Amino acid sequence: xxxxxxxxxxxxxxxxxxxxxxxxxxxxxxxxxxxxxxxxxxxxxxxxxxxxxxxxxxxxxxxxxxxxxxxxxxxxxxxxxxxxxxxxxxxxxxxxxxxxxxxxxxxxxxxxxxxxxxxxxxxxxxxxxxxxxxxxxxxxxxxxxxxxxxxxxxxxxxxxxxxxxxxxxxxxxxxxxxxxxxxxxxxxxxxxxxxxxxxxxxxxxxxxxxxxxxxxxxxxx
Numbered sequence: 001x002x003x004x005x006x007x008x009x010x011x012x013x014x015x016x017x018x019x020x021x022x023x024x025x026x027x028x029x030x031x032x033x034x035x036x037x038x039x040x041x042x043x044x045x046x047x048x049x050x051x052x053x054x055x056x057x058x059x060x061x062x063x064x065x066x067x068x069x070x071x072x073x074x075x076x077x078x079x080x081x082x083x084x085x086x087x088x089x090x091x092x093x094x095x096x097x098x099x100x101x102x103x104x105x106x107x108x109x110x111x112x113x114x115x116x117x118x119x120x121x122x123x124x125x126x127x128x129x130x131x132x133x134x135x136x137x138x139x140x141x142x143x144x145x146x147x148x149x150x151x152x153x154x155x156x157x158x159x160x161x162x163x164x165x166x167x168x169x170x171x172x173x174x175x176x177x178x179x180x181x182x183x184x185x186x187x188x189x190x191x192x193x194x195x196x197x198x199x200x201x202x203x204x205x206x207x208x209x210x211x212x213x214x215x216x217x218x219x220x221x
Contacts, residue, residue, distance in 0.1 A: 012066045015199060017059040018210050022201045024052050025213060028169065029220050030204070038127035038153070039119050041161075041168035049167045050109045053175050057106040060179045063186065063193055070192050086182070090189055097147075098178045101155040104141045104148075105175065109164050113138050115153065117163075129153060173217045180214055 028048035036042040041049065064082050067089070077085035083099035093099075107113075113133040121127075132150055133140055147155050153163045158174045161167045180197070187195045197211040208216070 010066070010069060012069070013062045014059075014066065014194070015196065015210075017055050017062065018199070019201045021052055021055050021059070022203045022208065022210075022213060024048055024055070025172075025216065026204045028052070029216070033169075036166070036168060037122065037125070038163075038166065039117050039122060040165045045168050046165050049169055049172050050164065052172050053105060053167060054109060056172075056175050056179045057102060060182060063183055063195055066193060067186060067190060070190060086186075090185075093182075094185065095178060095181060097157055099182060100143050101147050101158050101160055102175050102178050104143060104155065105160045105162070105167070105171065107141050108133075108162055109167065111138070112164055113140065113162070115163055169217060170221055173214075173221060176214050176217055180211070 025048075028044070031044055033045065034042045036045060040046065061082060064086065068077070068085075071089065077088050080088060081100075081103060083096050083103060086099070087093050087096045114136055115129055115133065116131040116136070118128040118130050129150070134144070147157065148162050149156050152159075153166070154161055158178070160171050160174060183193075183195045184197060187193050187197075198209050200207040200209050201213075202208075203213065203216070
């Protein structure tokens with residue numbers, strides 16, 4: 001039997017991110033949670049959480065790359081961030097502001113925006129900022145001032161931690177919720193996107209739909 005050669009391959013990573021996300025979630029949620037504080041979420045909690053957040057945003061970006069390909073995106077979105085490009089294509093996009101915060105968190109993690117924190121009163125539940133990334137001359141996202149509450153070191157809408165070592169499973173849940181809602185919206189608008197929320201992946205020895213992993217995270221808060 002002969003097989004006709006596939007004439008072309010479109011190199012979209014897409015759902016290949018989903019199994020690693022499920023694996024990391026399983027590892028994180030199988031561990032006994034150690035309470036963190038305003039200074040740090042804790043070694044394991046933070047390490048797994050930032051990794052999962054990065055993969056969730058990469059998953060969304062991969063599908064947006066497919067969208068650009070399908071739409072032969074040109075000058076209309078050239079140089080625009082993912083949230084702004086999506087808003088250009090889909091003016092009815094319901095969560096543009098939330099997406100801005102999610103992508104800001106991605107930048108905070110990848111570029112390790114640094115805060116100098118005063119932990120002398122840590123045992124009393126007080127962790128004050130001595131110097132912020134802006135004070136330390138980090139190059140921040142253009143939306144930083146508009147979306148970050150510097151007194152809480154969190155974003156104003158979703159409450160995402162802007163302290164990279166403070167990121168925990170609550171941030172995973174918020175990012176997962178935004179990413180999943182965005183992908184679901186895009187799939188309705190562009191069926192060729194091929195996002196399959198009911199595709200199942202291995203999670204702690206069982207097959208679990210990707211859509212159901214969001215509830216798994218919520219239940220672990």
